[in-house]
Amino acid sequence: MTQVPHSSESAQVAERVERRWAMIVVAIVLLLVAMVVFTGLHWAMMPPSRVETIDPLKLNVSGEFIESNLGSAAESDGSVTVRLIAQQYSFTPQCLLVPANTPITFRATSADVVHGFLVTNTNINSMIEPGYVSTFHTTFDKPGEHLMPCHEYCGVGHEGMWAHVKVIDKDAFAKMAANTRRLSCVQ
Numbered sequence: 001m002t003q004v005p006h007s008s009e010s011a012q013v014a015e016r017v018e019r020r021w022a023m024i025v026v027a028i029v030l031l032l033v034a035m036v037v038f039t040g041l042h043w044a045m046m047p048p049s050r051v052e053t054i055d056p057l058k059l060n061v062s063g064e065f066i067e068s069n070l071g072s073a074a075e076s077d078g079s080v081t082v083r084l085i086a087q088q089y090s091f092t093p094q095c096l097l098v099p100a101n102t103p104i105t106f107r108a109t110s111a112d113v114v115h116g117f118l119v120t121n122t123n124i125n126s127m128i129e130p131g132y133v134s135t136f137h138t139t140f141d142k143p144g145e146h147l148m149p150c151h152e153y154c155g156v157g158h159e160g161m162w163a164h165v166k167v168i169d170k171d172a173f174a175k176m177a178a179n180t181r182r183l184s185c186v187q
Contacts, residue, residue, distance in 0.1 A: 052133040056111050059085060065109060071184040072097050074177040079103040086115035086128045089157030091148065095164040095185030099173035100143050108134045116152030119165050127152060140167040 059065045065085055071093050072082050080102055085092045087110065098104050108117055110130040117126045117134065121144075126134045150161035166185050176183055 052135070053131055054109055054133055056109070056130040059109065059111055064107070067092075069182065071182040072173075072177075073182055074174070079105060080173075081105045081107060084108045084163075085111055086117065086150065086161075087111035088113060088155050089150075089161040091150075091161070091163035093163070093184040095166060096148070097166050097168060097173070097176075097183045097185050098140060099170040100140050100167050101170055102173070103137065103139055105135065105137050113154050114152050115150045115154050115161070118149055118151045120147045120149075122146060125151070143167045143169055 054063065054065070060067060065083060070083050070085065072080050074080055080098055082096055082098060082104060084096065084106070086108060106117075106124070106126075108126070108128045109132065110128045112130060114130070115128045117128050118124065122138065122140070124136065124138055126136055128134050144167050146165040146167070148163040148165050150158060154161065164185065173183070
């Protein structure tokens with residue numbers, strides 16, 4: 001067999017193509033490194049907004065998460081605020097009562113370890129960490145009942161950690177809210 005000698009012209013073309021691709025790869029890597037450095041420096045000076053902290057050891061003593069403040073509360077603007085505490089191995093309150101077709105703000109925190117907050121058949125899915133307040137907004141379109149399991153492993157009793165969200169008619173909720181500051185399924 002005879003070997004065909006490589007022409008210097010094809011070698012030069014291959015070298016140019018390889019050099020271009022090498023420069024493109026280096027440029028992409030440098031761009032990614034620059035983005036990481038910028039993000040790190042920016043967040044070091046300006047932490048993410050809406051981060052609220054709370055002392056998990058004082059939840060039941062004072063502040064917004066005391067026992068009398070947990071559950072659903074009608075606000076003056078027509079919205080509803082739901083406050084709850086996750087702790088091994090339960091949510092407090094165990095059953096949340098909320099109105100349909102109303103803006104709802106969930107505010108949750110943990111008394112001990114990281115927990116998950118998931119309302120089935122909705123887009124509500126959040127982590128609840130001790131020392132922080134998780135806040136998210138939603139509106140339920142129609143009355144119904146939803147399970148609310150903890151989806152973050154929190155210990156040996158994790159499988160039994162769940163609650164209910166009961167969505168009722170807006171007018172029925174307003175009537176119930178007229179008599180009390182805080183609502184839950186058990187009145």
